[in-house]
Amino acid sequence: MIEQWFPNVDWEKMWEATYETLYMTSISVVITFILGIILGLLLFLTSKGQLWENKIVYSITAVIVNVFRSIPFIILIVLLIPFTKAIMNTIIGENAALPALIIGAAPFYARMVEIALREIDKGVIEAARAMGASTWTIIQKVLIPESLPALVSGLTVTAIALVGYTAMAGVIGAGGLGNLAFLDGFQRSRTDVTIMATIVILVIVFVIQFIGDTAVRKLDKR
């Protein structure tokens, strides 16, 4: 029946494209998570009334984050072509998409990290300071664990946005389901291929959402 509805789908190609999408998404989610946490912590700690209060560092970080968060992703990829070429030695394939994906998503996630950290009860940080905790200990044992549910739900949103970004990156030659839907589906007028690629993307998004929601529920002891 599936063969009947999707006569033009080349399953091997579809599987390969799915793998590429998953590869781009997972690598960029991991690096976005790390960079976003670092940037978000920097934004939080240097903001007013916090441990490293520093107007200059905060303003510079905030401007960088806002600029990269505001550039539409499709334009960002194009703008970053020279940069990608310099560090990845190529501008096509899954790996070539990674710098743009990460630079596009990390500032977005950094803001969510900052908001998550702001939600932490100030009293808890004060209590940790009163116990003689160093800033590093506070980051490790108070800030991250106490904001973990928000960090995870933010990461879920970011990961889903990244799936969308990979599809856009696919159009300009990064591979993956977006690439397949555009080249095989749209350009060769095989609507069934486009629809199948869409279904696979939807499944990926639902799975990410499900994993994220379950994790948040498990983590939140409030």
Next chain:
Amino acid sequence: MIKINQAKKIFQTKNGPVKAVDDINLSVQEGEIFGMIGYSGAGKSTLIRMLNGLETPTEGSVTVAGRTISSIKGSELRKARQEIGMIFQHFNLLWSRTVRDNIAFPLEIAGVSKAERNKRVDELIDLVGLNGRGDSYPAQLSGGQKQRVGIARALANNPKVLLCDEATSALDPQTTDSILELLVDINERLGLTIVLITHEMHVIRKICHRVAVMEEGKIVELGPVLDVFRRPDQPITKRFVQQVTEPEESKETIQHLLAEHPDGQIVKLTFVGISAEQPVVTELIRSFNVGVNILQGKISQTQNGAYGTLFVQITGDRAAVAEAVAFLDAQQVDSEVITYD
């Protein structure tokens, strides 16, 4: 144990500088329970935070357990803080950790080994009476239980001083009493010096040895709790003392009593310290041919004796009543014959 020398704290705000703490001198003895009372904005919060370096004085110095908290920084300050426990109004527990792990947190900070930590946590859970709740999360506990976790956590590193920042203000009266009892118990058993701030005279009355009354960044009155209760000097202190001795409507109550009981004399007896336990009223009835009618009264226990007032109506013939009043005057009881103003 604690010495505050000419400490000042000035905050720069949009509306100009604000003196939160204004030239305070204070010393607290080892093993003492010292209370600071004041309305919000009196500067007591800033003052208690100077004792563990969460605030640094703009001028002056603060010494706790031999360390000049006001001038040390970095790892030295962090070390010093491990010897000063603190509990908070809103408990400030980590929701992400169980009771055990919350109590173990300061031990982790101090670099205590895991086996040692487990042993110490067991002792502390026992000390604060939370047996069986070790694996619960703070969200599953009542306010009183949360504060017990806070106390256990504050005591984990065997501190020399315990700071209590409005530790009972978020609790109901019954729970407040049980937490206060726990604090007295700890003070007696461990010889721990306790400094607490509050806006409730009840707390001062119940557990403090000495009290400082704060207003606009200054200490306006300071002394042993009983002395302050007996002879409150400042209007603000009188207001605080009234919180525990007389009901607010007492003026009207007296007028009401006078109207209701036109015969005999109405006498207000003020008991302080040991005399509160003397059977003055019994003596009065036995020795004189008068009737004694107790109208209303309130006796409160403090750490160094009882304090309270009692309104009695003395009836009988004129001479006997006068003798009875004279007898009362001779006792260690302040008596005051109440008449219409």
